[in-house]
Amino acid sequence: MTVSYVDSVMFFSIATIFAYGQTSSGKTYTMRGIMESAVTDIYKHIQSNPERKFFIKISALEIYNEVVRDLLKTDSGPLRLLDDPEKGTIVEKLEEETAKDSEHLRHLIGICEAQRQVGETALNDASSRSHQIIRLTVESNLHEYSGCVKSYVANLNFVDLAGSERASQTNAEGTRLKEGCHINLSLLTLTTVIRKLSDGKRFSHIPYRQSKLTRILQLSLEGNARTAIICTMSPALSHVEQSRSTLSFASCAKKITNFAQVNMIVSDKQLVRQLQKEVAKLEAELYTPNPYASSNTNVILLEKEMQIKKMEMEMEKLKHERDLAKAQLDELRQKMEQDKLGLVPFESSPRRVAKCLTFSGQSRNPLRKSSTVPSMLVNEIRKLEQLQVLLGEEANKALEVLQKEVACHRHGNQDAAQTIAKLQAEIKEVRAVRSLTTEAYARNVVKYHKVGTNLKDEITRLHSQGKTIANLEEQLENVQKSLDKLIMSLPSYTLSTNTAPKSSKTFNKRKMVPLTPTGNVNIPHLIRPPCSPLSSSSRMVLESEVENMNPDENHTNSMVVTPSKSEDSVDVSSREGTPGYQRSNSVNMKKMQNMFQNAIEENVRSIKAYVTELKERVAKLQYQKQLLVCQVLELESNEIAGYEEASETDENLNDFHKSLETWNSIFQEQMQQIIKLWDICHASLIHRTQFYQLFKGDQADQIYIEVELRRLCWMQKQFASAGDPHNEHSGDELSLSLSSK
Numbered sequence: 001m002t003v004s005y006v007d008s009v010m011f012f013s014i015a016t017i018f019a020y021g022q023t024s025s026g027k028t029y030t031m032r033g034i035m036e037s038a039v040t041d042i043y044k045h046i047q048s049n050p051e052r053k054f055f056i057k058i059s060a061l062e063i064y065n066e067v068v069r070d071l072l073k074t075d076s077g078p079l080r081l082l083d084d085p086e087k088g089t090i091v092e093k094l095e096e097e098t099a100k101d102s103e104h105l106r107h108l109i110g111i112c113e114a115q116r117q118v119g120e121t122a123l124n125d126a127s128s129r130s131h132q133i134i135r136l137t138v139e140s141n142l143h144e145y146s147g148c149v150k151s152y153v154a155n156l157n158f159v160d161l162a163g164s165e166r167a168s169q170t171n172a173e174g175t176r177l178k179e180g181c182h183i184n185l186s187l188l189t190l191t192t193v194i195r196k197l198s199d200g201k202r203f204s205h206i207p208y209r210q211s212k213l214t215r216i217l218q219l220s221l222e223g224n225a226r227t228a229i230i231c232t233m234s235p236a237l238s239h240v241e242q243s244r245s246t247l248s249f250a251s252c253a254k255k256i257t258n259f260a261q262v263n264m265i266v267s268d269k270q271l272v273r274q275l276q277k278e279v280a281k282l283e284a285e286l287y288t289p290n291p292y293a294s295s296n297t298n299v300i301l302l303e304k305e306m307q308i309k310k311m312e313m314e315m316e317k318l319k320h321e322r323d324l325a326k327a328q329l330d331e332l333r334q335k336m337e338q339d340k341l342g343l344v345p346f347e348s349s350p351r352r353v354a355k356c357l358t359f360s361g362q363s364r365n366p367l368r369k370s371s372t373v374p375s376m377l378v379n380e381i382r383k384l385e386q387l388q389v390l391l392g393e394e395a396n397k398a399l400e401v402l403q404k405e406v407a408c409h410r411h412g413n414q415d416a417a418q419t420i421a422k423l424q425a426e427i428k429e430v431r432a433v434r435s436l437t438t439e440a441y442a443r444n445v446v447k448y449h450k451v452g453t454n455l456k457d458e459i460t461r462l463h464s465q466g467k468t469i470a471n472l473e474e475q476l477e478n479v480q481k482s483l484d485k486l487i488m489s490l491p492s493y494t495l496s497t498n499t500a501p502k503s504s505k506t507f508n509k510r511k512m513v514p515l516t517p518t519g520n521v522n523i524p525h526l527i528r529p530p531c532s533p534l535s536s537s538s539r540m541v542l543e544s545e546v547e548n549m550n551p552d553e554n555h556t557n558s559m560v561v562t563p564s565k566s567e568d569s570v571d572v573s574s575r576e577g578t579p580g581y582q583r584s585n586s587v588n589m590k591k592m593q594n595m596f597q598n599a600i601e602e603n604v605r606s607i608k609a610y611v612t613e614l615k616e617r618v619a620k621l622q623y624q625k626q627l628l629v630c631q632v633l634e635l636e637s638n639e640i641a642g643y644e645e646a647s648e649t650d651e652n653l654n655d656f657h658k659s660l661e662t663w664n665s666i667f668q669e670q671m672q673q674i675i676k677l678w679d680i681c682h683a684s685l686i687h688r689t690q691f692y693q694l695f696k697g698d699q700a701d702q703i704y705i706e707v708e709l710r711r712l713c714w715m716q717k718q719f720a721s722a723g724d725p726h727n728e729h730s731g732d733e734l735s736l737s738l739s740s741k
């Protein structure tokens with residue numbers, strides 16, 4: 001029972017246990033046992049609930065002859081009862097002690113019992129002469145998750161009533177009788193209150209105030225408390241009437257129904273106090289900076305600032321990349337618009353130039369597939385025409401030299417004179433063709449810069465130029481034939497073919513070589529120093545050389561060379577005199593004539609080789625122009641078919657990257673072929689070195705790679721038709737020139 005009531009103390013506001021019965025029936029004995037068990041159970045409960053903080057307080061009073069006294073004070077006077085609207089009847093100045101532990105509590109309880117009024121009667125040696133009320137107040141604080149502090153306050157009342165007694169049985173007199181009267185009166189009031197409460201007249205008048213006992217126990221009796229009444233009885237037959245009265249009291253008390261409520265009282269004062277403590281603590285932390293906490297805060301702030309700076313740098317970088325990409329996109333769009341308008345310079349789009357100049361006889365790469373832009377073609381045409389102009393200038397210079405040279409050699413036989421006359425006429429005609437071609441180009445260039453690009457006009461113009469170039473080729477062919485005839489008519493040729501097989505072989509070998517030994521044709525170097533016997537400077541040099549020669553060598557030379565009749569007659573007529581002088585003069589003149597003849601032969605052969613080269617270059621130019629015409633026609637057919645080439649920037653970029661990869665592979669393959677053909681054609685080391693230095697794989701150089709390849713193929717065919725080149729040709733005579741560059 002005590003455990004149940006101890007639990008009630010912990011959760012209910014008021015719990016009251018009191019003992020009622022006649023004197024000497026064992027009330028005090030029972031309540032002592034109950035209080036001992038209660039103390040033990042209370043502290044067990046405290047130990048099992050460490051999350052709550054408990055405060056055990058004890059107060060004790062006795063009502064002796066309707067006087068309330070404090071049992072915890074040795075010199076306590078009468079105490080007044082006060083009525084509190086919340087707490088009910090309270091005892092003024094009642095001492096309340098806080099128990100430190102269970103032993104302390106027991107000690108305090110012992111003090112209370114010692115202070116109680118006890119008297120000897122006939123029935124009980126230590127009869128209790130007052131009502132004793134020991135109140136244990138249990139406070140507990142609970143910290144909830146919300147931070148709110150709740151306080152529970154409960155009261156456990158142990159009431160040991162004085163025993164009802166009959167004076168006849170106790171033989172009380174004097175003081176004991178007076179004490180008995182007060183005891184019976186207060187017990188009578190208690191019985192009346194219990195009876196009225198048991199009758200269900202809760203809201204009727206309950207005479208609590210008729211005795212101090214009922215006033216103090218009012219809260220325990222009227223229903224807000226859990227109340228237990230222990231009724232003690234004596235088994236003696238003489239106490240039957242008292243026992244019946246006790247049972248009647250118990251029967252009435254049993255009918256009373258209380259409405260106990262959970263006592264969850266939040267102490268506002270304690271709550272305010274707790275909150276004030278929290279506020280003070282926070283203020284102290286706020287105004288007293290913690291160095292450890294501030295250092296951590298500084299570190300965190302520094303890290304955040306670094307992160308912000310890093311993010312700002314990344315943002316700037318992204319902005320820069322965005323602006324760069326935007327600029328590139330704008331530039332690409334601008335180029336695309338210019339492409340559509342045909343205004344892109346030649347150098348800005350080497351890929352497309354490469355497309356234009358890919359030979360149709362070779363494997364067609366995907367780049368060339370109908371992606372040619374008109375402006376690219378026109379630009380390429382212009383470039384070829386520039387090469388043509390340069391070629392024409394070189395041809396003019398060479399023809400001037402050739403004309404002078406031919407004019408200087410009117411002293412041969414009749415056939416040679418006719419050949420030279422015919423050659424002069426052909427040279428004039430060729431120069432006339434060249435001048436017409438140059439003028440037409442100049443007009444077209446002016447038209448191009450003024451009007452712009454018109455592909456159809458360009459094609460028409462190229463066709464007309466094709467006729468002119470064809471005429472030029474034909475005229476060069478005639479000049480070449482005349483030169484061959486002139487060489488055949490030279491006296492040294494006839495003599496050498498009859499008397500010197502070795503010289504004849506060398507001459508034939510030179511005759512078959514179509515190209516000059518040097519790479520780029522340099523007209524002043526074509527002609528040897530003794531280019532003309534009319535040159536006074538050369539004449540003086542030759543005479544001094546002849547005078548210093550060994551006579552044997554001069555004689556040998558005179559036996560090899562046979563001077564012409566005209567030369568011989570001129571020299572003899574100018575030196576008529578003494579026979580010795582005449583004889584020596586005749587020998588010297590023969591030597592000089594021999595030297596001039598050699599120089600003439602050399603120069604004519606050089607001019608013939610150059611004319612041959614001119615013819616080859618003109619043929620190449622013609623081929624390239626025809627190729628361009630094919631490209632233009634292909635472009636027009638694609639445009640008619642509605643193919644919009646290079647309309648999407650992304651596709652162009654992809655094509656560009658693919659073209660680079662494709663071109664790299666093509667370049668490697670073509671270079672390998674060129675190297676093989678160099679070996680076959682015995683290309684000079686100088687030529688190979690120059691070629692390597694000039695063309696390192698740039699896509700814009702595709703035309704030159706292909707020209708070189710075609711030239712070498714042509715050379716290989718020539719060698720194959722003439723026999724084994726290793727046996728018939730050697731040294732510089734097989735060197736190649738980069739005439740297309």
Ligand SMILES: Nc1ncnc2c1ncn2[C@@H]1O[C@H](COP(=O)(O)OP(=O)(O)OP(=O)(O)O)[C@@H](O)[C@H]1O
Nearest residue numbers: 022023024025026027028029124126127128162163
């Ligand atoms: N259950 C019990 N077992 C043994 N002895 C008991 C028991 N109950 C009571 N006594 C004894 O009976 C005597 C009277 O008991 P007690 O003083 O407790 O009676 P009481 O009802 O308080 O009397 P009073 O009203 O006069 O104070 C005591 O000496 C006590 O030791």
